[in-house]
Amino acid sequence: MARRSDLVGLTVLAMLSVRPGHPYELHRFIVDTHKDYVTGLPRSLYHAVERLAAEKLIVPVETSREGRRPERTTYAITDQGQxxxxxRLRELLANPGSERRTFTAAVSLIGVLPVPDALQALRARAAAIEENLAAMDGHLKSLKDAGLPDVLxxxxxxxRTLSDTELAWVRRVVARLESGELAWSGTVNRDLLAQVLDKS
Incomplete structure (x- = not known):
């Protein structure tokens, strides 16, 4: 999974890192928490679960049946999956080369990382965006100096404006993490996930 932008698989791993679950629960959680970057539900979710299981990133731990409902297999994340x-999350947070939808997904799942890891990744992203902005400014200046009209x-x-705005946002998040204003130790946990799932 590390070499492709598998946002569905990434989301499944993130949810199973909090507690084991079956695909229907995961589907409800994605819908109820508006993880809108996940598309093609429910088929994409079931395919992701199959793929992750084949790669030994998750394993089945229980199969159950309630009443006349179909059997449901509960999966847990493996150490390799963790x-x-x-x-993958650190890479997506640190690398501004990925598309914005991918970064949105990574930010949405940031709470499964330890705060120091998230902070390090976001600092790296800010530094990379600063470099990109400097390169863009140089390129725009050379085009202007060559007499190219602004409309072109x-x-x-x-x-450049989008990157500048993203940099400002990343800097604000880094500052909130550094000050301790933004923290999630103990927030993203089994009880929270259970509350969301129990409302489904």
């Missing part, structure tokens, strides 16, 4: 989740470079100005 490592994959942490590596307006899309570059748009991209």
């Amino acid at each position: 490592r994959e989740l942490a590596d 470079t307006i899309e570059l100005d748009y991209e």
Whole structure:
């Protein structure tokens, strides 16, 4: 999974890192918490679970049946799955080269990382965005100096503005993490997930 942008699989790993669950529960949680970057439900979710199980990132731990409902298999994340989740999340948070939807997904799941790991990844992202902005500024200046009218470079100005806004947001989150204002130790836990799932 680490070499592809598998947002559904990443979300499954994140949820199973909190507590074991079966695909129907995971589906309800995704819908109820508005993880709108996850598309193709429910088929994409079941395919992701099959794929993660085949890769030994999750394992079945129980099969149960309630009344006339179909059998439900509960899955738990493996140690390998935990490592994959942490590596992939850190990579997506730190690398501004990924598309914005992917970064939104990573931010949505940030609470499964230890705060120091999240902070380190976001600092790396801020530094990379600063470098990108400096390169964009140089490129825009060279085009302007060459006499190119602004209307022909307006899309570059748009991209620069988006990156500048993202940098400001990342810096605010880093500051909140550094000050302790934003913290989630003990917040993203089994009880919280159970509350959401029990409302489903």
